[in-house]
Amino acid sequence: MTDELDILDRARAKALEKGEGLTQEEVLEVLQLPDERIPELMELAHEVRLRWCGEDVEVEGIISLKTGGCPEDCHFCSQSGLFESPVRAVRLNIAELVEAAKQTAKTGATEFCIVAAVKGPDEKLMAQVGDAVAAIQSEVDIQVAASLGTLTREQAQRLKDLGVHRYNHNLETCRSYFPNVVTTHTWEERRETLEYVREAGMEVCSGGIVGMGETLEQRAEFAVQLAEVNPTEVPMNFLDPRPGTPFQHMDVLPVEDSLRAVGAFRLAMPRTTLRFAGGRELSLGDEGTEQGLLGGINAIIVGNYLTTLGRPMERDLDMMDRLRLPIKALNSAV
Template sequence: MTILDTARTKALERGEGLNEAEILDVLNVPDDQLTELLELAHQVRIKHCGVEVSLEGIISLKTGGCPEDCHFCSQSGLFESPVRAVTLDIDELVEAARQSAKMGASEFCIVAAVKGPTERLLDQVKDAIQAINAEVDISISASLGILTREQARRLREMGVSRYNHNFETARSFFPNVVTTHTWEERKNTLDFVRAEGMEVCCGGIIGLGETLEQRAEFAAQLAEVEPHEVPMNFLDPRPGTPFADRGLVPRGEALRAVAAFRLAMPTAQLRFAGGTELALGDDGTEQGLLGGANAIIGGNYLTTAGRPMEVDRELIDTLKAL
């Protein structure tokens, strides 16, 4: 059997994710089988997730000045990156949520560039959630770094339905990307999130310098935590960061990664995030949505431009008509 035969039997027919070795085979599928691979991944998505494509809005409550050294991130206060520290007020958050809902977004994520939330930040998030809920009908998620069990409980009580905390990359490659905290700390946070009844959102970035073997390891490790949502970012090299000179992920390689992640996690919400427009381009984004992905973060990606949410809305509506 070829890897496509195996994927058809396991992922499509039985709804089972591929194992690490099989994921690696998918990542190595030759060019002349890429179209068939993407079609298979799309079939898996339709069968096990449905036809809907989810749109999410995202905003940073606190931007810049982060004490961590994530080598890809321009929000780290340890690098000479042209990102200034900014904290938004409640009115700005409510308006951003309102505009997201207007564009048809079902979810709005509040993000902060921190290692973990302080008491002051948690109070700000609580006030923001109350203000948004009073005026906008939208599900609220959050991404505030590493949590204690008690902090996870409090966020759930505030009304956070889903919490994002990305692995970023494979466990074996993680020390090459971050040194100020560990992969295990991130995993612990996800365990607390699930234990307190929130949905788990966990993904990462393709193209940090990992090998294809490590990319397969990354997908398999994500599958083990059974995330509800998997953000797929592609490296957008940021000036002033240690990864500023890394190249972009080639389109074919990016599309193989999308298909591989879908076949590793047949039922997860696979969401395009930062760097998608660079790695895939506009037509490649459509290919990806017809090749396994079923969700988009619309508009800006915090510190990178992305595309106007209206463009993503138009693309989703076009695909609905196909």
């Protein structure tokens, strides 16, 4: 067995020099690195993202078109109608979505994502999303993404035709651990939707949540299974235990484990946009977030998330300015 002290040298030769992702066994070695080697890991991950993704950081805002009342039982999610969660069903109108897109664009964001808490979109929701995309594109210079749950092949093509350029459908966790997280649908169903998205010509956005009780072996499995999907973007969430959900009593992932995950995911996917998403405020805090942005992350969601509060947009933008991280301009994204 190769000494674990060699793993970052091997990662340098593979991920940095060739742009090739690490294997599951190699990712596991990275996740098992001792705390004192985290700065070295972060430095290498940063070099990898600069070489294969460039220096720009992509900023995105998200908003929920339909919040709460979801029929699925994702154990981390307070939007499930099956749990005694404080989140209640709410729908936004088109004018509210357009205004939210305008506010997002003012931050310099290149992307605005419309999200709905559903198993999959019905005809009414598809029509509403179509109206929303048209209204936003007529008034705001921003790309529109969507996350509406499981799609049919026809729905994926329709969203592409409506002007949605990127579709998010998270695998959430690795295939082997998924039944511990969701029981109302399968990992394979999620994977199938991603294939429909790719076939339709939309960019594939798929990530998930680390810190839901999975082992390090399963975390490594998850990183490699995401790499196999070949996503344009991977949102990295860290579990924020929500009241009323089955995972409400889980511990928040320690900052060291969170940073190791960031570095490992970057080395598993050298060429992918890796985006900080929900839970970073708890797991990483201000200092850890900065370390992540200088350790492999090259995109960030600003403002609030779907049912949890994020940091004020201005605070994140000030942080990126202080770190001298350029925000990706829209004209370089189209």
